[in-house]
Amino acid sequence: MDIHIRKAEKSDMQAVLDLIIELAVYEKEPDAVQITVSDLEKAGFGANPLFTCFVAEVDAEVVGMALVYFRFSTWVGQTVHLEDLVVQERMRGKGVGEALYTKVMEYADEQGVKRVQWVVLDWNKGAIKFYERSGATILNNWWQVEMNEASLHNYLKRNK
């Protein structure tokens, strides 16, 4: 099977959104995706792109993607954050995910960052094993915190 990894173009954003939704369903959050194709096109392909996306093609069809952007660590400076890495369910176990993962690591190395970071769900044991085998460290004592839009407005109403 020939896997071709390339930078995503604007015209890939529908396929990318389909993969984003597929991942959200896998992560048991089917209703979480509020973003649209137009949002992705604007955010990724303007004068100041908010992300870089790579796609995996097999037989000229997009079957996987990885989406990254820069973050800033006060310990080590600029880092690459891997937001999503998704492969179509029917194409899993064929090396597509690993090819995308390697591409992300190559990109991070080219950018000269001292860290690549991402998050994983605690029950996703297959992914955790893969990450550990690749040399990454799982930090299960750092918890995510999120303030959503409604809570943000409530907080500001009470505290402004």
Add this chain to the structure above:
Amino acid sequence: MDIHIRKAEKSDMQAVLDLIIELAVYEKEPDAVQITVSDLEKAGFGANPLFTCFVAEVDAEVVGMALVYFRFSTWVGQTVHLEDLVVQERMRGKGVGEALYTKVMEYADEQGVKRVQWVVLDWNKGAIKFYERSGATILNNWWQVEMNEASLHNYLKRNK
């Protein structure tokens, strides 16, 4: 006590680095801070700043800071990430942290993002309680994963 919150300037970066180091010590990672004042000056005050920093002053002295930057969620679009919020130990419990936290929420609201996000150490119960009371959600089933520079180079040696 009069607490003045303002955007950090380049000349605040030494005080900001001191606070970054104080936080790293508190987080039991005293040797983790590789960044320098010059790195912070370059990253935060060039043509494309990598972060926005707010400082808290009491009696014209910087006693706390909050450092944020944008991230990109494939579910809700652009978000604000709060990387660090630190108050000098001797000044804790006087409302400085809350004033900085409110400033970050105001900033996020002005920027029109749908989420503010950050991480917390699982043993930092006081912080966790404060975040929950403010309306934020703690997601302890999402784990951080990090690939550091040495592991990245090792991975690429084996997989390129």
